[in-house]
Amino acid sequence: MSSIAESRRPVIARTIESPRMRRSQRRHAVAVVVLSAAGILLAGGLAVAGRPPGLAELAIFLVFFTIAGLGISVGYHRMFTHQSFKAKTPVRVALAIMGSMAMQGTLKFWVALHRRHHEHSDAPGDPHSPYVLEDGTPLRAGFAGFWHSYMAWSFGHEVPNSAFYARDLMRDRLISRVNDLYFVWVAAGLALPALAGGWIHGSWIGALQGLAWGGLIRIYAGHNMIWSITSLTHIFGRRDFATRDRSTNNGWLALFTLGESWHNNHHAFPTAAVLRFRWYQFDPSGLFVAALEKTGLAWDVGRPGKHALDAKLKSN
Numbered sequence: 001m002s003s004i005a006e007s008r009r010p011v012i013a014r015t016i017e018s019p020r021m022r023r024s025q026r027r028h029a030v031a032v033v034v035l036s037a038a039g040i041l042l043a044g045g046l047a048v049a050g051r052p053p054g055l056a057e058l059a060i061f062l063v064f065f066t067i068a069g070l071g072i073s074v075g076y077h078r079m080f081t082h083q084s085f086k087a088k089t090p091v092r093v094a095l096a097i098m099g100s101m102a103m104q105g106t107l108k109f110w111v112a113l114h115r116r117h118h119e120h121s122d123a124p125g126d127p128h129s130p131y132v133l134e135d136g137t138p139l140r141a142g143f144a145g146f147w148h149s150y151m152a153w154s155f156g157h158e159v160p161n162s163a164f165y166a167r168d169l170m171r172d173r174l175i176s177r178v179n180d181l182y183f184v185w186v187a188a189g190l191a192l193p194a195l196a197g198g199w200i201h202g203s204w205i206g207a208l209q210g211l212a213w214g215g216l217i218r219i220y221a222g223h224n225m226i227w228s229i230t231s232l233t234h235i236f237g238r239r240d241f242a243t244r245d246r247s248t249n250n251g252w253l254a255l256f257t258l259g260e261s262w263h264n265n266h267h268a269f270p271t272a273a274v275l276r277f278r279w280y281q282f283d284p285s286g287l288f289v290a291a292l293e294k295t296g297l298a299w300d301v302g303r304p305g306k307h308a309l310d311a312k313l314k315s316n
């Protein structure tokens with residue numbers, strides 16, 4: 001009986017062959033580049049016109065970079081993709097909204113794409129390996145591989161099927177609702193820093209400065225954060241653990257990537273919510289998860305034990 005039931009179960013494709021979805025994915029990638037360029041032009045124009053960025057712009061940039069960055073690293077990545085800890089519903093919703101503000105795609109899309117990366121890391125099927133294209137074509141070492149894994153991949157990778165890769169999120173009605181309001185959150189990520197700038201300076205020019213630094217340039221910086229992970233942390237750096245991919249640890253990127261650059265640690269232990277395995281490994285996202293845990297907002301926080309760490313180190 002069970003084998004008949006098995007055979008009747010529909011096969012769910014891992015990727016979706018849809019020219020329409022491919023087009024919208026490409027349009028989204030182009031929109032990121034256009035908005036980034038607009039931010040740089042706007043900030044440059046304002047500076048030339050006598051309104052260079054000051055402390056207020058730096059503060060607005062850092063606040064919104066941190067909000068959206070934690071949304072990606074703690075929310076989209078460590079919690080939703082890898083289920084490395086559990087959190088109360090308001091925290092889950094807040095992290096999904098914060099991640100959406102980064103304009104890196106809807107939660108379900110991001111999760112599906114990243115689970116596909118872990119499934120095929122540095123092998124055919126990986127959306128952003130520096131060593132091989134998704135269709136299996138090897139990439140020559142050097143600039144071509146770097147450029148593909150940095151940002152070029154985002155213009156034309158296969159569309160991952162959320163019904164296959166992100167079923168858990170499809171079943172979550174509240175999170176699905178947040179997911180579907182993606183463009184509202186992206187717009188909020190532009191409007192809020194503009195409001196902050198306008199409020200601080202008490203002028204429309206101040207609002208434009210807030211929009212440029214806390215919105216547009218912040219989106220660009222957040223993309224560079226994630227592009228650094230997809231490329232640099234599979235090319236340069238230390239490999240403390242034996243993994244079947246070529247992921248690396250890069251301490252110099254830890255602050256900018258909020259701890260995601262301990263990427264070899266992450267590939268070795270994907271369900272670890274805290275990536276600080278040695279005393280000197282600075283992991284701001286892990287500190288944030290630990291703070292949520294302390295206040296009772298998060299629990300079941302994934303931390304590999306000493307034996308698990310030693311076992312993988314030894315097999316290196």
Ligand SMILES: [Zn+2]
Pocket residue numbers: 117121234247263267
């Ligand atoms: Zn990776």
Ligand SMILES: [Zn+2]
Pocket residue numbers: 077081082114118266270
């Ligand atoms: Zn991951």
